Amino acid sequence: MAKNVMADLKRDHITKLLSKGMRIDGRKFDEPRPLTVEKDFVQSAEGSARVHLGDTDVVVGVKLMVGQPFGDTPNKGVLTTNAELKPLASEAFESGPPDQRSIEVARVIDRGIREGKAVDMEKLCIEPEKEVWIMFVDVHAIDYDGNLFDAGNIAAMAALKCAVVPAKRAKKGEDYPLPVSHVPISVTAVKIDGHILVDPTYDEEIVAEARLTVTSNEKGDLCAMQKGGSGSFTPDEVLKVVELSRKIGADIRSKI
């Protein structure tokens, strides 16, 4: 009840500002929040990064373990992406096994990495059909002010870029850098009252009608998308988000 009143008040405030061409934090509609990337944040991980996207704070750790390949990809490593939306990060998150929201975040980030062919998975094969590297990308939300999709994607890519395959520890030869061949970057926009806003804050997310995440690679080609929310986008709006994603994605890529 109280929550609904707050959401209504916020919605009024946000939409009033939008009609004057302003966002609550003073950004332009197509302007993402300030980004900082700290690589190698966690020494116990094979690769890691802490990313601040505005007040959203995410830590990603990459771990690699020797395991069995899937039957249909006997000469490829295995990618597992997991997102932990911890109650530490927001009152909106609850303890317990991953819920639908964190599974969606994990799967959208996973799709970017997988379909964007970020990692050359064939180079993670140790012995075809027998042994490959299992790569875990664990996304940990520490402080939540919206847009975990992009903060998580950026942190995951930064962590992959500095990851080292721990071959020596596993007695599989010498350590080597994780073979990262592409850097797919996701950019998320929301729609509020017909306006398209890039990199939404928490307040913008809760009043948004719909959300669209578009992941593109360094060539500007698209590798993953996800629409969320009960609202809709017109085809033109979708194309607009695609263009924004390619442009902003290139800028973000240069920072990690």
Place this chain on the structure above:
Amino acid sequence: MGGTPLPDGIKLIDENGKRLDGRRPDELRPLKIEAGALKRANGSAYLEWGNNKVMAAVYGPRECHPRHMQDPTKALVQCHYNMASFSVDDRKRPGPDRRSQEISKITSEALTHVVFTEYFPKTSIDVYIEVLQANAGTRCAGLTAASVALADAGIPMRDLVASCAAGKIDDTVVLDLGKEEDNFGQADIPVGYIPRDDEIVLLQMDGDLTADQFKTGLNMAIEACKKIYDVQRDALKRKYTLPAGKTDEGGGVN
């Protein structure tokens, strides 16, 4: 098993009485605390202690879930200790295990002692401890960070809880075990302590100690807690003291 875990010829304490990382027996690892590290939580603290990295956040007092746990006379302090999957060498499966459940319980109990729970009947004060990088001593690091986070949340408390472990390696009682010392040592005694009232609010022990060794270890841990307490207070002072010449009014820039 591929031979002895600790390579031959390497001792946890060398002939000069120095430990693997060069510390003296009664020396703490470097400790840094930052109060108010997160925006969304009501209170928070980030702590780096040796190679441990721990974030603590406090939410509340707020409505108590589950409802049947509400206490009409006081607040419930509910601590949730969690290790990130990438915080250890072999990836930890996400989610609570028996060890973290136990740590959550004893940490909640230690903190309940210092919080004026009677001020907030029917509510819950939720304390989240997230271990991002683990290197022995995370329960002490978590408790130490959690007390700073509670104070940062403005929750009335009798005092801060400081926490540190003593242990035994190579038959010597030492302070604040590092990872190798924890793995190959002989005993571990985590202690949570309130300097002002000289009270112990957390105590565990495992391993093998004589009564005298225990006494030495306990005293060592208590003395260390007093130093840790100063670091906790400094962290809070840094956040809540205004720079000289500044007042808390106006102060807006543009």
